[in-house]
Amino acid sequence: MLKWFFKMIVSLILLVVVAGICFIFLVYSGTASPAPEFADINPVFISGFSHQQREQEEKQELIGFKRSLLENNLDWLEKEREILSNKEEEIEEYLKKELTKTRDRYQNKIDEYSNKLQEEYRLCLEKKEQEYLERALARKELYESQIEGFIQKLEEDKIRELEEYSRELAQNYYPEQLNLSLKLKTLDLSDEEKEYYQKELLKIEESKEMELKKKERELQEEAAEKIFELQEEYNEKYLEFQQELEKEIKAALDKERQENEQQLQEYINTQQQALQEEVLNKEQEMRENNRGELEILEGVINDLRRDSYQMQSEIAVLEKE
Secondary structure, eight states: OHHHHHHHHHHHHHHHHHHHHHHHHHHHHHHOOOOOOOTTSOHHHHHHHHHHHHHHHHHHHHHHHHHHHHHHHHHHHHHHHHHHHHHHHHHHHHHHHHHHHHHHHHHHHHHHHHHHHHHHHHHHHHHHHHHHHHHHHHHHHHHHHHHHHHHHHHHHHHHHHHHHHHHHHHHHHHHHHHHHHHHHHHSOOOHHHHHHHHHHHHHHHHHHHHHHHHHHHHHHHHHHHHHHHHHHHHHHHHHHHHHHHHHHHHHHHHHHHHHHHHHHHHHHHHHHHHHHHHHHHHHHHHHHHHHHHHHHHHHHHHHHHHHHHHHHHHHHHHHHO
16 A cells, blocks of 8 residues: 555656656747847857757756655655564564563463472371371380380299299298297297297398398399390381381382472473463464564565665766766
8 A cells, every 4th residue: 555655656746747847848948038149149059059058957957856856765765664673673572571471471380380299299298207207106116015015024924933932942941940940849948048049040031031132133133134135126126117117208208209300390391382382373473463564664665765776877877968
């Protein structure tokens, strides 16, 4: 539309120029006063000189007119170039803003998915920590229960052993005690003899008590040593269980983290591909919507450039004539 309008304007201008030249030629031809007659001047020479002068003036006017048209044409060309440049900058700025908004939108989706995976991992971590505490506590209670059972059985065994030892002592000292008791009961003893036998009986009781206490200490030491060994054994087992449990929990958490990282990377790749496709589609759509206007502007610029070159050539030819 602009191209046709421009051609129509140029045609009208050229038509006006041609009409003006014809009018000037007719005026000069019809109204020119006859040259005065001089005896020594050639009328043919005078007429030819006037005609050449008019042609030169007309040519200069035509050159000036074409220069004016060329100047207007170049100004118009510069304005159209500026319009085209502004339009292209407007398209690029719009695409840049759309790209930023689109990237932010996809980045928000990635951040949301990443936060979701992090929350899942946090819950998994809490669950595994709770599982670790519960299983460790259960194993500890099991070992403590076993130790308590062992201690209780050991105490019962030592008590029976001490009672058996006490009976053995009683049997060993019984004959001597019986003999001394019978003497005290059956014999007619003096006070000194009675006191002697009573002291001997007391010594026997003290000996029995000392041996029994000694045996009790020995049994207690044996029991304490066995309990200590058992506790050391169970502590070592419990430590090994904790280490194995920690490895198991750590392996499970590492697997969960690696799966989350893989899922996140796959999601990022998918979103990046979708982002590129959407940006490309928007760019194509934007350029397609503005293609007609850009082509018109480019066509007008090409026509103006071509016409300017043509005018410059015509002016050059006229100036050489």
